[in-house]
Amino acid sequence: MKLIILDDYDKASEWAAKYIRNRILHFNPGPGRFFTLGLPTGGTPLGCYKKLIEYFKKGELSFKYVKTFNMDEYCVFHELVKAEISHLDMNTKDYHSFMWNNFFKHIDIRAENAHILDGNAVDLQAECDAFEEKIKAVGGIELFVGGIGPDGHIAFNEPGSSLASRTRVKTLALDTILANARFFDGDLSKVPTMALTVGVATVMDAKEVMILITGAHKAFALYKAIEEGVNHMWTVSAFQQHPQTLFVCDEDATLELRVKTVKYFKGEFLLW
Amino acid sequence: MPSNKSVSDAPITQFINCRILRDHRLQRDDLWVREGKILNPEKLFFDEEGFADLQVDCGDGILAPGFIDVQINGGYGVDFSQAADDISGGMALVAKKILEHGVTSFCPTLVTSPPHIYHKVRVHLEGPFISREKRGAHPERYLCSLAGGGLKDLLEVYGSLDNVAIVTLAPEIPGSLEVVRQLKERGITVSLGHSVADLSQAEQAVQHGATFITHLFNAMLPFHHRDPGIVGLLTSDQVPENRTIFYGMIADGIHTNPAALRIAHRAHPAGLVLVTDAITAMGLPPGRHTLGQQDIEIEGLHAYVAGTKTLSGSIATMDMCVRHFQQASGCSLEAALEAASLHPAQLLGISHRKGTLNYGTDADFVLLDDELSVRATYIAGHQVWRK
Numbered sequence: 221m222k223l224i225i226l227d228d229y230d231k232a233s234e235w236a237a238k239y240i241r242n243r244i245l246h247f248n249p250g251p252g253r254f255f256t257l258g259l260p261t262g263g264t265p266l267g268c269y270k271k272l273i274e275y276f277k278k279g280e281l282s283f284k285y286v287k288t289f290n291m292d293e294y295c296v297f298h299e300l301v302k303a304e305i306s307h308l309d310m311n312t313k314d315y316h317s318f319m320w321n322n323f324f325k326h327i328d329i330r331a332e333n334a335h336i337l338d339g340n341a342v343d344l345q346a347e348c349d350a351f352e353e354k355i356k357a358v359g360g361i362e363l364f365v366g367g368i369g370p371d372g373h374i375a376f377n378e379p380g381s382s383l384a385s386r387t388r389v390k391t392l393a394l395d396t397i398l399a400n401a402r403f404f405d406g407d408l409s410k411v412p413t414m415a416l417t418v419g420v421a422t423v424m425d426a427k428e429v430m431i432l433i434t435g436a437h438k439a440f441a442l443y444k445a446i447e448e449g450v451n452h453m454w455t456v457s458a459f460q461q462h463p464q465t466l467f468v469c470d471e472d473a474t475l476e477l478r479v480k481t482v483k484y485f486k487g488e489f490l491l492w
Numbered sequence: 493m494p495s496n497k498s499v500s501d502a503p504i505t506q507f508i509n510c511r512i513l514r515d516h517r518l519q520r521d522d523l524w525v526r527e528g529k530i531l532n533p534e535k536l537f538f539d540e541e542g543f544a545d546l547q548v549d550c551g552d553g554i555l556a557p558g559f560i561d562v563q564i565n566g567g568y569g570v571d572f573s574q575a576a577d578d579i580s581g582g583m584a585l586v587a588k589k590i591l592e593h594g595v596t597s598f599c600p601t602l603v604t605s606p607p608h609i610y611h612k613v614r615v616h617l618e619g620p621f622i623s624r625e626k627r628g629a630h631p632e633r634y635l636c637s638l639a640g641g642g643l644k645d646l647l648e649v650y651g652s653l654d655n656v657a658i659v660t661l662a663p664e665i666p667g668s669l670e671v672v673r674q675l676k677e678r679g680i681t682v683s684l685g686h687s688v689a690d691l692s693q694a695e696q697a698v699q700h701g702a703t704f705i706t707h708l709f710n711a712m713l714p715f716h717h718r719d720p721g722i723v724g725l726l727t728s729d730q731v732p733e734n735r736t737i738f739y740g741m742i743a744d745g746i747h748t749n750p751a752a753l754r755i756a757h758r759a760h761p762a763g764l765v766l767v768t769d770a771i772t773a774m775g776l777p778p779g780r781h782t783l784g785q786q787d788i789e790i791e792g793l794h795a796y797v798a799g800t801k802t803l804s805g806s807i808a809t810m811d812m813c814v815r816h817f818q819q820a821s822g823c824s825l826e827a828a829l830e831a832a833s834l835h836p837a838q839l840l841g842i843s844h845r846k847g848t849l850n851y852g853t854d855a856d857f858v859l860l861d862d863e864l865s866v867r868a869t870y871i872a873g874h875q876v877w878r879k
Binding site: 316317320321325330332 | 540
């Protein structure tokens with residue numbers, strides 16, 4: 221893997237955005253030749269999305285021939301809960317809203333090229349299977365961008381998820397529900413308890429994986445993910461076995477790593 | 493770009509480079525319109541995989557809901573209270589002209605008139621069930637009482653109430669409380685005005701269903717610290733829960749001293765509704781003109797009952813009122829705009845359709861610059877006036 225360490229959140233976001241931009245430009249997408257990109261949600265990638273929007277507005281980058289696949293989406297929004305949460309900030313209610321408000325509405329991506337799992341589907345597993353088929357149909361994902369939970373999860377592959385898993389329905393861990401309660405008026409009863417998520421193996425199939433990790437609260441998870449063994453309790457660790465993985469982080473996220481590890485990667489970074 | 497919308501083939505317009513008034517704030521966001529309604533672009537994107545057919549650059553302007561004037565007596569030579577045969581032609585003329593002031597909906601107001609005037613037009617009926625003492629410009633000979641039997645009297649005078657949006661009456665007139673209740677039952681907004689009612693009479697009227705005060709401070713007893721009169725409704729604790737008392741303010745700098753405007757605004761900002769109370773002469777040059785059954789005289793920005801110093805009505809335009817209100821009260825641009833759009837819509841119970849830029853509402857809106865001057869007006873998403 222490559223571990224890219226930047227001074228702070230903003231610099232890490234900018235580095236990641238530039239990397240995505242350069243990969244797309246280098247790929248040179250066009251009619252019939254799409255760049256396929258996997259995308260995350262949450263607080264961590266917001267800075268990266270802002271930068272990508274900036275590059276689009278400057279005319280440096282177009283998403284016209286980019287197909288996106290989001291990692292996950294909440295599900296089981298019962299009608300009663302929907303009514304209760306309808307007043308909440310659109311950004312956080314569900315991942316469709318998040319992607320629209322923070323990314324899609326600001327760029328030139330076509331709706332038919334933006335794929336997000338439908339948490340309201342009548343047959344949830346069929347929806348997951350169809351998602352896997354869509355990825356296969358476009359020839360796989362060039363670059364899958366993801367984040368890491370404080371419990372080391374990738375997407376909603378909570379501790380204990382099979383490292384061979386595919387897109388499926390998952391029950392959310394207590395840690396995740398507690399962390400998300402702040403988006404639902406602090407009311408635990410309103411937080412969705414289930415989600416659709418790509419599997420660990422689904423992301424492993426991508427040609428390249430880039431994980432964004434920022435903040436001291438993610439430091440322990442990063443340590444577990446790269447300095448300990450491959451372990452289904454810290455599902456991001458699976459990427460130790462991917463030939464092309466990139467971890468982009470800020471100084472704070474390295475707080476639990478060995479000094480030796482950090483110095484090694486900082487040195488390697490400077491030699492590029 | 494070809495459209496690929498599964499729900500409708502109608503063209504979609506996206507207004508960009510603007511700040512829209514939504515959720516009580518000016519937000520940098522685009523406004524999407526289809527088939528005369530405000531469209532939810534997120535739903536369009538995900539559910540229909542649609543996109544805009546046309547983009548309109550708003551030059552960094554402000555998009556606000558179209559203004560709603562609930563008290564306007566006429567303008568440009570047209571007097572709504574005159575029984576002209578081409579009353580609809582007159583109304584259409586005024587409707588077109590006030591687009592320049594950002595007004596996209598209005599209640600033509602009929603002042604106290606002989607009975608035959610009323611049997612015509614969706615209106616604000618100001619009088620004749622008002623106080624003799626506080627009649628202002630309303631001709632005394634046509635004032636009526638409610639002695640007969642409440643609603644029956646009203647119907648005798650007004651004819652059908654089918655097209656009535658608002659009725660202004662004086663609650664101290666015997667029999668009026670029952671009338672208030674019956675009007676409210678028919679979904680008509682009842683307003684208190686041209687009255688010498690004390691606070692408790694006004695509160696009783698509110699408890700019977702009145703929700704509006706016609707041009708606060710004008711044509712009512714002045715505020716007194718031991719009997720605040722109708723003005724006291726702004727801070728009354730006798731108002732039923734979940735009910736908002738709205739009050740019209742003529743913010744032309746003449747009908748109300750700016751300090752009084754500020755007192756009312758600070759006491760009860762959520763209820764302030766900007767009205768023009770514009771008369772026939774609005775938009776016309778200085779001179780002598782007709783209002784209801786009387787003659788009036790224009791001098792500069794003042795309009796008097798001919799031969800007196802009694803104010804006859806205002807000739808300020810709605811956008812002038814919005815600007816003046818904002819400057820005099822120091823309120824935010826959002827609050828000034830809502831006083832002319834959201835609040836009147838809430839008063840009339842139509843805020844699910846008008847007065848906001850929420851998804852699914854009618855696409856009546858106005859493009860303004862930062863000084864709140866109107867640059868363009870849109871109805872059902874179509875530009876109907878432009879500077």
